[in-house]
Amino acid sequence: xxxxxxxxxxxxxxxxxxxxxxxVHRLAEHGIDRTLWLLVPGxxxxxxxxxxxxxxxxxxxxxxxxxxxxxxxxAFFTDPDMRGWDSLWITLKxxxxxxxxxxxxxxxxxxxxxxxxxxxxxxxxILVVPITLGTVLTAEGLLNFFGPRGWFNRFLGLFDLGPxxxxxxxxxxxxxxxxxxxxxxFLLILSYMSGIDPSLEAAAKTLGADWKQRFRRIIMPLLAxxxxxxxxxxxxLAFSVFPSAILVGDPSGxxxxxxxxxxxxxxxxxxxxxxxxxxxxxxxxxxxxxxxVLMLRSTMYKGSTGGKG
Amino acid sequence: MSAxxxxxxxxxxxxxxxxxxxxxxxxxxGGMAIFLILLFGVIASxxxxxxxxxxxxxxxxxxxxxxxxxxxxxxYDLTQVVLTTLIVAVVVVALSVLIGVPASYVLARKKFPGxxxxxLLFLLPIMMPPITYGxxxxxxxxxxxxxxGLTGVILANLVPSVPFVVLTMTPFxxxxxxxxESAARMCGASTSKLFLRILAPLLIPGMxxxxxxxxxRTVGMFELTxxxxxxxxxxxxxxxxxxxxxxxxxxxxxxDAMAVIYMLxxxxxxxxxxxxxxxxxxxxxxxxxKD
Numbered sequence: 096x097x098x099x100x101x102x103x104x105x106x107x108x109x110x111x112x113x114x115x116x117x118x119v120h121r122l123a124e125h126g127i128d129r130t131l132w133l134l135v136p137g138x139x140x141x142x143x144x145x146x147x148x149x150x151x152x153x154x155x156x157x158x159x160x161x162x163x164x165x166x167x168x169x170a171f172f173t174d175p176d177m178r179g180w181d182s183l184w185i186t187l188k189x190x191x192x193x194x195x196x197x198x199x200x201x202x203x204x205x206x207x208x209x210x211x212x213x214x215x216x217x218x219x220x221i222l223v224v225p226i227t228l229g230t231v232l233t234a235e236g237l238l239n240f241f242g243p244r245g246w247f248n249r250f251l252g253l254f255d256l257g258p259x260x261x262x263x264x265x266x267x268x269x270x271x272x273x274x275x276x277x278x279x280x281f282l283l284i285l286s287y288m289s290g291i292d293p294s295l296e297a298a299a300k301t302l303g304a305d306w307k308q309r310f311r312r313i314i315m316p317l318l319a320x321x322x323x324x325x326x327x328x329x330x331x332l333a334f335s336v337f338p339s340a341i342l343v344g345d346p347s348g349x350x351x352x353x354x355x356x357x358x359x360x361x362x363x364x365x366x367x368x369x370x371x372x373x374x375x376x377x378x379x380x381x382x383x384x385x386x387x388v389l390m391l392r393s394t395m396y397k398g399s400t401g402g403k404g
Numbered sequence: 405m406s407a408x409x410x411x412x413x414x415x416x417x418x419x420x421x422x423x424x425x426x427x428x429x430x431x432x433x434g435g436m437a438i439f440l441i442l443l444f445g446v447i448a449s450x451x452x453x454x455x456x457x458x459x460x461x462x463x464x465x466x467x468x469x470x471x472x473x474x475x476x477x478x479x480y481d482l483t484q485v486v487l488t489t490l491i492v493a494v495v496v497v498a499l500s501v502l503i504g505v506p507a508s509y510v511l512a513r514k515k516f517p518g519x520x521x522x523x524l525l526f527l528l529p530i531m532m533p534p535i536t537y538g539x540x541x542x543x544x545x546x547x548x549x550x551x552x553g554l555t556g557v558i559l560a561n562l563v564p565s566v567p568f569v570v571l572t573m574t575p576f577x578x579x580x581x582x583x584x585e586s587a588a589r590m591c592g593a594s595t596s597k598l599f600l601r602i603l604a605p606l607l608i609p610g611m612x613x614x615x616x617x618x619x620x621r622t623v624g625m626f627e628l629t630x631x632x633x634x635x636x637x638x639x640x641x642x643x644x645x646x647x648x649x650x651x652x653x654x655x656x657x658x659x660d661a662m663a664v665i666y667m668l669x670x671x672x673x674x675x676x677x678x679x680x681x682x683x684x685x686x687x688x689x690x691x692x693x694k695d
Contacts (some may be wrong), residue, residue: 126516130509130595134522137507137566141525144563145537152540203432220678226441227670227677229624231645233661236446239453244461246445274443296514327531335533336625338645354535354627365545378536385531 108258156372161232165373176358179373183380187297189265189340189352191273191364191384197280197329198322206314219285222278233271236264236404238257267343268350272336276329285329287321288314316396323392326383334381450667454660472661480643480662486669489623489639496561496622497615505567505611509603511570512577519624528566534627537563542631552634560628565618572617576610609680616677623673640666662688 122128157169171179208215225233241247241261250260261267291314299309337354344350357377361370453459476482510655511523529537541560546553550559574623580603629642638646643667647659 126514126519132512133506135405136503137526137570138522140503140562141529141565144541145529146525148541148544149537151544152537155540155543203428203438207432208430221440221443221677223674224447224671227620227624227628228447228667229641229670229672230649231626231641231666232450232663232670233446235644235648235660236450239440239449239660240446246449246463249463274446275438331531333531334461335627337535337536338630342645342648352434354533357535357539358631361539361542362530369590370539371543375538378532381533381536382531 096134105276110205111375121273124194136393140364145294152371153375155368156375157368159372168370168376169367171372171376175366177356177373178351179353181279182351182356183376185350186334186336186352186377187380187384189268189336190330193269193329194280194326194334196273197276198217198284198326200277201281201325202322204281205288206310209284209288209291219282222268222281224379225278228275230271230336230339231342232237233274235273237267237271237343241267262343264345265349268336268340268352271339271343272333276332279332280325280329283325284318284321287325290321291317315351317397319339320392323388323395327388330384330388331381334377334384354382411665426463430452443556447667450660450663452539453662455656467686472655472657474503474588474666475655476658476665477663479658480647482640482643482662482665484636484639485643488637490614491554492561492629493622495558500562500565500569500610500618501508501615504566505607507566508570508573509573509577512574513582526570528565530571534564534625535631538628538631538643540551543627545632550635551632553632555606556632557629557637560632561622561625561627564625565622568618569614569619573607574615577607578600580606586668613681616673616680620670620677621674623670640669641670 110206119128156167157164158255159170162169171177181392208218211252239245243258243260247261251257251259261270267391295313296309299313304312335354337358339348340350340355346354346355353373354377357370357373360366360373364370419498452465454472454505455468455470457469459465505527511519511526538560541555542551542561543554545559550556572664584606585598588598593601623639625639625642626641626645627641630645633642640662644659644662649660
C-alpha cells in the first residue's frame with residue numbers, strides 16, 4: 096500500500112483532466128486509504144481468536160474418532176450418552192419462555208417508567224445489581240432462599256401450604272434466568288422506550304386517543320424492533336445457560352441443557368470432535384432462532400423515532 | 405414531555421387515564437415489588453448465612469459468627485484467586501481497549517467495501533453462546549499449551565471483550581463531529597497527532613465507560629474462564645462455582661462467605677461503573693441526548 100502513496104504525491108490528477116486519477120485516489124473514493132490500517136489489529140484478533148478456532152472446531156467435528164465424516168454429529172443426536180435432541184429441546188423449553196417472560200413483563204413497567212420521576216435512578220441501579228452478580232451467585236442465593244428450609248418455604252408454611260420444591264429442578268433454573276435476565280430486558284426496553292419521541296404520543300392525545308389506543312397504535316409499532324433486539328439478547332443469555340443449570344437445576348434430568356452436554360463431552364469424556372460438534376449444533380440452533388426473530392424484525396417499521404432498535 | 409402537556413385540560417385527562425389504568429398499574433408495580441422482594445431475599449439469605457453460627461430450623465440463625473470469612477479465605481486460597489481475578493481483569497481491559505478503539509474509529513468513520521461484513525465479524529462473538537466458541541477455542545489453546553493457565557484465561561476473555569469495546573465505542577465516535585478532524589488535518593496534523601491531541605481527549609469518557617463495562621463483564625464471565633483455567637488460574641467466579649460443586653464436606657457457610665466476598669467486589673465495581681456510565685448503558689450503549 097505504501098508504494099502507490101509515494102506515487103500519488105508525485106502525481107497531480109488536476110493537471111491533466113484526460114488522465115485517469117491514480118489508483119490511490121480511486122481507492123480513496125471507495126473509502127480505502129491508510130486509516131484502514133487501524134482496523135488491522137482488531138481484524139487480526141477476531142480472525143486468530145474467533146474465526147480460526149471456530150473453523151478448527153468445525154474441521155475437528157468432521158473428523159471424529161469413529162463413524163465417518165458426520166459421525167460426531169450422528170453421535171450427538173443418537174448416542175444414549177448424549178441424547179442431543181432431548182438436550183436441545185430442554186434448552187429451548189427453558190430459554191424461550193424465560194426470554195418471553197422477561198420481555199413481556201418489562202414492557203408495561205418500562206411504559207410506566209419512561210418519564211422522569213424521583214427514584215428512577217435508584218430503581219435502575221437496584222435492577223443492575225442482579226446483572227452484575229451473575230448466575231453463580233444467583234444460584235447460591237436461590238438454593239438458600241427457595242431451599243426446603245429456606246425463607247420462601249417457611250413463609251408458605253405460615254399459611255399451612257406445604258413445602259414447594261423450587262430448586263434442583265426446572266423452576267430453579269427458570270427463576271435464575273428471570274432474575275438475571277429480567278433487569279437486562281427491562282433496562283434495554285426502557286432505553287428504547289425513552290428513545291420514542293414523546294411529541295408523537297402528545298399528538299395522538301390531542302386527537303383524542305386514550306392510553307390503550309396510544310399504546311397499541313403508537314408505542315408498540317415504534318417499540319417492536321427494539322423488542323425484537325431485546326428478545327434476541329435475552330434469548331442468547333438464556334440459551335447459553337450453563338452454571339445455573341448445574342447448580343440450581345437437575346443436570347442429569349430435567350435441566351440437562353445442551354451447554355452441559357457439550358461441556359461433558361469436552362471436560363469429562365475428552366472427546367473433542369464430539370464436543371465441537373455439540374457446540375456447533377448449539378450455535379446453529381441459536382442462530383436459527385435469532386434469524387427468525389430478526390427476519391420478522393426486518394418487516395417492521397424502522398423510522399427515525401423508533402430508529403434505535 | 406412536560407413542556408407539551410401543561411395546563412388544566414391535559415391534567416384532567418391524565419387523571420382519568422390513571423383511574424382507567426389502575427388495575428394494570430397495580431399489577432405491574434405489584435409484580436415489580438414481588439421481583440424486588442425475591443431479589444432481596446436471594447441476596448440476604450446468602451449474606452445472613454455467611455454470618456451464621458448455627459442455623460437449622462428457624463427464621464434466623466440462633467448464633468452468629470464472623471469466622472467463616474477467615475476459613476473461606478484460607479480454605480479456598482482466596483489471596484491467589486483475587487490476585488488472578490485482578491490480573492486477568494486489568495490485562496483484558498487494557499488489551500481490549502487498545503485493540504478495539506482504533507478498529508471502532510475506522511468502523512465509525514469509513515464506509516469501505518466489506519465494512520458491513522467486518523461489523524458482522526465483530527458482532528458474532530457477542531451473539532454466539534460462549535460455550536459454542538469457547539470449546540473449540542479451549543481445545544486449540546490446549547493444543548498450543550496456552551491453556552489451562554493464565555494466558556489462556558486472558559486470551560479467551562478477550563474474545564467477547566474486544567467486540568464489546570468496538571460495539572460500544574463505534575456509536576460514541578460517530579457522535580464526534582468529523583469537521584473537528586478535518587480542521588486539524590487542514591492545520592497540518594498528522595494521523596498520530598490527530599489521535600493524540602484531538603481524538604484522545606474527546607474519546608476518554610467513552611473509553612472509560614467501555615473499560616468499566618469490560619471490567620464488570622470480565623470479572624463476572626464464567627464459561628470462558630471455566631474452560632481455560634486450572635486450579636492456579638481460577639478467577640473468583642470460577643472458584644465459587646468449583647467450591648459449590650466440588651466433592652467433599654464443606655460448610656455451606658464458608659461457600660456463602662466466599663459468595664459475599666465476590667458480591668462485595670462486584671458491588672465495588674458497580675459503584676465505580678455507575679460513576680462513569682448510565683445504568684441502561686450497562687446493557688447497551690444508547691444515545692441519551694434526547695432525555
